[in-house]
Amino acid sequence: MLNPADDALAALLPDGVLRPITPVYLEEPRGRYRGQAGLVAAPRSTEEAAAIVRACAQARVGIVARGGGTGLVSGQVMPEGPAPLILSLERMTALRGLWPEENVLVAEAGMTLQAVRDAADGAGRLFPLSLASQGTAAIGGCLATNAGGVTALRHGTARALCLGIEAVLPDGRVLRDLKRLRKDNTGYDLRDLLIGAEGTLGIITAASLRLVVPPAATGVAMLQVPSPQAALTLLSLAEGRMAGGVTSFELISGQGLAFLSQTLPQIRQPLPGAPWSVLLEVGLPEGLPPQTALEALLVDAMERGLVQDGVIAQSGQQAAEFWNLREHLPQANRLIGAIASHDISLPLSEIAGFIDAAGAALAPHDVRINCFGHLGDGNLHYNLFPVAGRARGDYDGQRKALSRMVHQMVMDRGGSFSAEHGVGRLKVAELEEWGDPVRLAAMRAIKAVLDPLGIMNPGAVLSQAPA
Structure with a gap:
């Protein structure tokens, strides 16, 4: 009724x-x-x-x-x-066009990321954005939140993969900017304004997406490293040896592996008990066998003390098992039950120092830390859990203070409290506290001009003005 x-x-x-x-x-x-x-x-x-x-x-x-x-x-x-x-947008799922020779695909906003990837694959191309939720996530939502994922190291976030958009503005007019151009210097980039705006400035209804030619072959390895600093040095070494071929570089903590063993023991672990490990994927052109390149990297890294042990996938199935482990880390976290979860990013040179300093600062607060994520682009998921024998509810009075402590340490090192998930409603207060005042004023001014009635996703990203 x-x-x-x-x-x-x-x-x-x-x-x-x-x-x-x-x-x-x-x-x-x-x-x-x-x-x-x-x-x-x-x-x-x-x-x-x-x-x-x-x-x-x-x-x-x-x-x-x-x-x-x-x-x-x-x-x-x-x-x-x-x-x-x-x-x-569930009914707007059409593939409007595909130009393999241009490496361009135009999709409606309700098309799932997996459907976009499948369409590109059917034309011998790759849409490289990859998320664990890609079977459900819609391309419009990926753009509205500027989604990141495991391939941002090589291909960038959703923003970098979008050439043009179609969107409904707050007054009902339609912005028709589905260009398939790499170069278009014609004033303000409204595409980039709407990407990442989380539906507060308009509703994306379709997008022109950039495709790439897939690599001739890929290789995947899991490598045990002694520390996050060693992992960062290994990243630099791998990028130098692979000539731009490093697609993903994921950091996994021993605590994450322990949570997997506890909650999902059926998940196969190539390096059980490793205090820190890296999941590395490379995509190389014809004539450069990935397994050979990874073997040479492993030998070099072990001689330098950067790697203590390693397993290189010998088949597509084994590579899928490695990625299956990584993709189940969030599920294991949910089954344990986090006190507080943080999606942060830092300059690469600050990551190891942050991990050490944050661990020391949080030690007196009786928590377990699962730090994992997209080390190659500086994005970590830094999550806090009760120690064994205590329940989440025991920390109810501490949650906000613990999160603020983590975010303050991130901001002090030139980082961000929102790396790939966006602001939404969850982090509005953090944006108001730590956002640059001039930037926030400009954002509010843009919102007021494009959405003077304040009807587009009220309360998301920016707090609502008092009535």
């Missing part, structure tokens, strides 16, 4: 776009917030999406855009304030 305001808005919407309000539209993966909705609308086209936005502007109703719902900072749910309309 709709309330009168929702009933009035529903009458303004295109026929056939309304959906039942089911729990899936109100949830986010970590369960921190539960959203609300007055209506759920799923347009079938950009024109219908624009009509929905115009109707919401006329009725002064907030809009929360939703793709696959996999975001980790609660940008896809609105737990407080007037119930919004949820605009789901």
